[in-house]
Amino acid sequence: xxxxxxxxxxxxxxxxxxxxxxxxxxxxxxxxxxxxxxxxxxxxxxxxxxxxxxxxxxxxxxxxxxxxxxxxxxxxxxxxxxxxxxxxxxxxxxxxxxxxxxxxxxxxxxxxxxxxxxxxxxxxxxxxxxxxxxxxxxxxxxxxxxxxxxxxxxxxxxxxxxxxxxxxxxxxxxxxxxxxxxxxxxxxxxxxxxxxxxxxxxxxxxxxxxxxxxxxxxxxxxxxxxxxxxxxxxxxxxxxxxxxxxxxxxxxxxxxxxxxxxxxxxxxxxxxxxxxxxxxxxxxxxxxxxxxxxxxxxxxxxxxxxxxxxxxxxxxxxxxxxxxxxxxxxxxxxxxxxxxxxxxxxxxxxxxxxxxxxxxxxxxxxxxxxxxxxxxxxxxxxxxxxxxxxxxxxxxxxxxxxxxxxxxxxxxxxxxxxxxxxxxxxxxxxxxxxxxxxxxxxxxxxxxxxxxxxxxxxxxxxxxxx
Ligand SMILES: Cc1cc2nc3c(=O)[nH]c(=O)nc-3n(C[C@H](O)[C@H](O)[C@H](O)COP(=O)(O)OP(=O)(O)OC[C@H]3O[C@@H](n4cnc5c(N)ncnc54)[C@H](O)[C@@H]3O)c2cc1C
Numbered sequence: 001x002x003x004x005x006x007x008x009x010x011x012x013x014x015x016x017x018x019x020x021x022x023x024x025x026x027x028x029x030x031x032x033x034x035x036x037x038x039x040x041x042x043x044x045x046x047x048x049x050x051x052x053x054x055x056x057x058x059x060x061x062x063x064x065x066x067x068x069x070x071x072x073x074x075x076x077x078x079x080x081x082x083x084x085x086x087x088x089x090x091x092x093x094x095x096x097x098x099x100x101x102x103x104x105x106x107x108x109x110x111x112x113x114x115x116x117x118x119x120x121x122x123x124x125x126x127x128x129x130x131x132x133x134x135x136x137x138x139x140x141x142x143x144x145x146x147x148x149x150x151x152x153x154x155x156x157x158x159x160x161x162x163x164x165x166x167x168x169x170x171x172x173x174x175x176x177x178x179x180x181x182x183x184x185x186x187x188x189x190x191x192x193x194x195x196x197x198x199x200x201x202x203x204x205x206x207x208x209x210x211x212x213x214x215x216x217x218x219x220x221x222x223x224x225x226x227x228x229x230x231x232x233x234x235x236x237x238x239x240x241x242x243x244x245x246x247x248x249x250x251x252x253x254x255x256x257x258x259x260x261x262x263x264x265x266x267x268x269x270x271x272x273x274x275x276x277x278x279x280x281x282x283x284x285x286x287x288x289x290x291x292x293x294x295x296x297x298x299x300x301x302x303x304x305x306x307x308x309x310x311x312x313x314x315x316x317x318x319x320x321x322x323x324x325x326x327x328x329x330x331x332x333x334x335x336x337x338x339x340x341x342x343x344x345x346x347x348x349x350x351x352x353x354x355x356x357x358x359x360x361x362x363x364x365x366x367x368x369x370x371x372x373x374x375x376x377x378x379x380x381x382x383x384x385x386x387x388x389x390x391x392x393x394x395x396x397x398x399x400x401x402x403x404x405x406x407x408x409x410x411x412x413x414x415x416x417x418x419x420x421x422x423x424x425x426x427x428x429x430x431x432x433x434x435x436x437x438x439x440x441x442x443x444x445x446x447x448x449x450x451x452x453x454x455x456x457x458x459x460x461x462x463x464x465x466x
Contacts, residue, residue, distance in 0.1 A: 003028040006459050009255055009268035010034070011283075013237045014042025015441055016433045017274030018229040019448035022071055024455060025233050032266065033230070033237035034257060040230040040237055043404075043434075044441070046221025047307075047397060052354065053347050054307035055221050056399040059338050059356055060084065061441035062213040068445050075228040077218060084215035088343040090321035093159055094330050097386065101321070102156075119151025127190050136413050140169035140177065147191060159325035162335045165439065166303045166361030166405050176408035176416070213442070217344050222441070246271070248287055248426055270428050270458050272451055276300065277406060277435040287426065294418040297411075298435050300403030302368055304359040306376060307340070308383070309352045309395040316388035319353055324386075333367065334359045334379045352394065357383060362407055372398070406435040423454075427461065430454050 006029050010017045013035035025031045039045075043057040063069065072081050092099035093114060100114040110120055129147050132138060140161060144153045153169065161169045165177065175182045184194025218224040230237050238259060245256040253271045257264050273280050281295035312319075322343060325336035334357050341347040341354040348354040359379055360367050367375065376398060383389070419431050430451055437447040 001463060003459070004030050006030060006270065006462060007032070007268045008270045008272065008455065009253070009266055010272045010274055011243050011255075012042065012274035012276075012433065013037070013040040013226065013230060013239070014274060014433070014444070015044060015226050016444040016448060016451075017042075017272065018226050018233075018237075019071065019445045020272055020274065020432065020451045020455070021233055021237075022075070022229050023448060023452040025235075027456075029455075029459070030235075031233065032235055032268075033233070034241040034243055034255070034266070035237050035239050036242035038239050040239070041223045041226040043401075044222045044226050045399070046223035047399075048220065049397070050395065051349055052307070052309060052395050052397070053221050054354070054397050055217070055223075055340075055356065056305050056307070056397070057401075058222050058441050059340060060215045060217045060343065061222070061225075063216055064213045064440075064442040065446050067449060068216075068442060071229065071445065072225070075232045077224060077228045080218045080220065080224055082217055082219055082344055084217075084322075084343045085345060087320050088215060088322040092321055092324035093155060094324055094326045094332070094336075094386065095155060096330075099317075099324050099386070114155055115151045119149055119155075122149025123152060125149075127192050129190065131185055131189065136173070136175045137410055138174050139410055140172045140174045143174040143182070143185075144169070147185070154329050155327050158329075159327045159336065162328075162358075162361050162363055163325045165407060166301055166335065166358065166363075167407050168362040171362065171407065171409045173408055173410045173412050176412035215343070219346065225441075243275075243283060246283055246287060246429075248429065253428060269462055270430070270455055272430045272432055272455065274432045274451075276403065276433060278403060280431065280433070284422075287429075288422050291418055291422045294415040295435075298415060299362070299407045299409060300405060301362040301365045301407065302360050303401045303404035304368070304372075304375075305399045305401070306334075306357040306359065306379065307354065307395075307397040308357065308380065308393040309341075309348050309354040310389050310393050311391065312351055312353050314389055314391040315353055316390075317386075323355070328363055332382050333364075333375065334382065335361055335363070337383060348395075354395075355383070355387075361404070368400075372400070405439055408439075428458050430458075 008024055008029050008031045010021050010033045013033050021031050021033050045056040047054045047056055091102045100112050103109050126147055144157045158169055161167045184191045188194035188197055241257050241259040243255055243257050247254040253268045255266045277295040277298040281292045285292040319339055319342050323338040326332045338356040340356045432451045434444055
């Protein structure tokens with residue numbers, strides 16, 4: 001029996017599903033990817049029009065492991081991969097309508113005016129603060145306030161969390177959403193001590209921390225990546241194929257779908273689910289009610305992405321950074337803006353500057369009660385005032401994500417236990433996707449290796465059972 005005799009079904013042609021498909025096809029398994037949309041990439045949508053290239057999902061990824069480059073090279077995208085301009089290292093935070101540069105240099109940071117005098121003193125106490133008793137069930141807010149003080153929480157962590165998760169630090173679990181941060185306290189007793197020791201360990205493991213990892217994209221946007229993986233698979237993903245039902249009996253898995261409007265059934269030896277938790281909840285209900293309940297509890301807040309381009313000559317603010325994030329305390333209608341064409345220069349023509357603004361998220365999910373046109377106008381007015389832009393945008397593209405990014409909120413640990421329990425009681429089915437093991441593109445790719453290892457184990461068990 002050969003690997004090609006083992007049939008593997010992968011649900012979802014987002015980066016999680018496709019990266020897993022890539023490793024497994026390479027080993028010669030018979031891999032079929034089933035995708036309900038008529039395109040590959042899931043959340044990675046790149047829109048090119050009239051000389052503009054707008055990423056409406058992720059704008060970039062962080063090269064946190066060698067796996068990313070490995071896939072990029074082998075799908076022939078090596079020459080298309082681009083790294084962020086060094087100007088992108090500078091990030092700003094808004095305070096009192098002024099943008100403050102966030103710098104890794106501690107002396108400059110302390111003298112920047114972003115934190116109050118009291119806030120700075122609280123930071124200096126961090127190495128002397130002990131572990132918390134709350135353990136797992138701490139929000140990021142509780143954790144950060146205790147260790148670093150409320151000023152740091154309000155003006156660094158609050159905007160940072162909305163930049164990464166579109167999340168709310170009062171609800172996100174520090175253990176589940178930022179496990180490495182939590183580990184610094186658990187293992188080393190403090191963040192500063194842990195950061196120093198942790199960087200030595202990462203070097204040994206040949207890993208990059210997110211702070212040091214290079215930021216990448218592609219000339220034609222992030223979607224080129226999943227599209228190229230899909231193109232290189234021996235069996236191309238089946239698009240317009242929505243999975244409606246899963247049957248699991250004696251290690252045989254059958255899947256019913258609607259393929260181009262017609263019913264179509266598939267049989268697999270191994271099934272990898274790489275669809276969002278809310279979709280998986282419906283599908284797995286017949287197999288495990290409790291799993292379905294846990295999946296349905298994972299919150300995905302709404303986010304609107306607004307890509308706007310202006311004439312450079314109309315912008316008075318100096319464009320020398322990644323963009324800015326807005327702390328909740330500043331009470332603006334949007335979460336922040338990426339200066340897209342500063343980071344990746346070919347997002348528009350040279351005389352223009354393109355920006356990507358984010359609206360809503362877990363902090364401001366109610367904002368969409370306002371009519372879209374009105375909201376966009378209000379956000380643009382605020383943005384233009386902060387950036388000192390005199391004229392209207394020459395190009396505008398908006399995209400609304402009704403369910404954007406899964407929140408690893410307090411209690412997530414119970415969900416994770418249930419996922420493991422389900423996999424143990426249903427050998428041959430693997431639950432994957434960005435609601436497990438990290439939400440970033442890099443995390444999804446790294447997790448595809450975990451999925452690969454689990455699949456090989458099931459494949460081995462399958463060989464022995466014959
Ligand atoms: C607005 C936004 C901005 C982001 N910014 C960044 C960023 O800058 N950097 C970063 O690293 N990450 C960012 N992310 C996160 C990152 O893009 C995602 O976490 C990642 O792309 C998710 O990949 P995935 O494959 O797990 O899920 P998805 O991309 O959601 O793919 C799941 C796929 O499953 C399919 N599917 C669902 N149900 C079914 C069914 N029943 N049958 C068949 N197919 C089904 C869907 O159609 C979809 O294609 C951002 C996300 C969003 C939404």
